[in-house]
Amino acid sequence: MPRPDVERQALKARDRVLDLVLAQGQPLVVVDSPPGAGKTGLVEEVLVVAAKELGLGVLCIMPRVEQTYALCRRLTAHFPSVNIQLHQSSRRSAPDDIVSHPNVSVVNRGYDVRSGPGITVAVAAKAQFSVEAWGSRFFDLLVCDEAYQLPFLDFAPLFAVAAQTLLVGDPGQLPPLVRADTVWYEGADVKIHWAVPRELLRRYSDVPVLRLPATRRLPQDTTDVLQPSLYPRLPFVSAAASGERELRLSDSGSGDAIDTALEMLETGASVVGLMLPPREVALSHEDPGVSRLAAEVMSRILTRRTETTVCGLLEARHVGCVDSHVISGAATRRFLLESDIPVGDGGIMVDTPEIWQGLERPVMVVKHPLSGTAKYDAFGFEPGRFCVMLSRHQIGCIIVGRQGVGERLDAHLHDCASRPLGAENAEWTGWNAHREVWVYLDSRGRLVDAEEPR
DSSP, rough: OHHHHHHHHHHHHHHHIIIIIIOOSSEEEEEEOOOSSHHHHHHHHHHHHHISSSOOOOEEESSSSSHHHHHHHHHHHOOTOOOEEEEOOOOOOHHHHHSTTTTEEEOOSSGGOOOEEEEEEEHHHHHHHHHHHOOOOOOEEEESSGGSBBBBHHHHHGGGGGEEEEEOTTTOOOOOOOSSSSGGGTTTHHHHHHHHBHHHHHOOTTTTHHHHHSSSSHHHHHHHHHHHHHHHTTTOOOOOTTTSSOOOEOOOOOOSSHHHHHHHHHOOOOOOEEEEEEOOOTTTTHHHHHHHHHHHHHHHHHHHHEETTTEEOOOOGEEEOOSSHHHHHHHHHHHHHHHTTTTTTTSBBEHHHHHHTTTEEEEEEETTTTOOOOOOOHHOOOOHHHHHHHHHEEEEEEEEETTHHHHHHHHHHOOGGGOOOOOHHHHHHHHHHHHHHHHHHHHHEEEEEOOOOO
């Protein structure tokens, strides 16, 4: 059961959102959420109360089409009588389970979208094409889930289509993907490449900002390291009660470093580092030793018959691996397949933080983004990427890499003049977050030295 005190805080925050948006009619509200706080559930509740109980026309937009499908499935499962319009391109076919629902209609043209009570769901890119068809105040309320994944440029045209706007998102995740050199925009009066909530809050300091107080995904042990290092402006705790997030290793191991790391997870340490001897890797970012170690960790989790309080006996589909480089992730998949461990659908998922964003597994293996690199750069330091990597697990996370990260962080010389005047210093933020996490693990004896895999 969730902690009663934390649950009360979460319900109070939810009620405050509903009051500001639906009772007081605030024109713009921002909700900041830590990982796994149930922000999509909050969006779902706002949509249903607005459409079904108040008779409002609501547009909900999201960055990616898969997110719109997931929301439609949640709405039809929990509130089957609510009318939903899925607004998407005619070149894309919606999943059969969504199309077959009697209260879901797929609409391709903006001119065919019905006004009035109900929920319209679309990706932001599709909604932009329909702004002219809809005109001003076509909807009563505009809701954006995963708002920190959308650049201001993609959202700005939509402000006109509704009288009110609610933005919900995770401020610690990866910044929006912009396919241009954003250096040219840093000095502009309007930061069109910034995430929608960040740019609005920069320009309008009086916008109400509500903060969800608890994560339902992460154990408190993870929150203790993640919140101060990557969410310094968003205090939150874990809603998981004591004993709710545990694992037990049913079979004995060989007593090597991998077993030591797994046994640390068993005793309650939810984030552990497993480090090979130091070695610099080539610019290709492929390190066969670390990739093989990651595969061996996941194999050992399965062979030791790990039981958990979240899903019972861990199977391959309950384990995930996140690697910031595609080439080393591919190497990890090869090593898993060589051990006859299923990968992909129904098996272990190995992918980049960009794909893992929004997903979760009971146990995760993470390749440290700074492992073995001779020179640290903006890509490796990106705080949002590190945040996603460390926040996908429900019980435990093992970070694999090479020793020497702490020494390189201490020796790193950051060139503050390498960015436009006034631009946000994301590299400095990332360096500080990486160092805090490393010091936390090192000071608590959670960095385990491993031997090079054979």
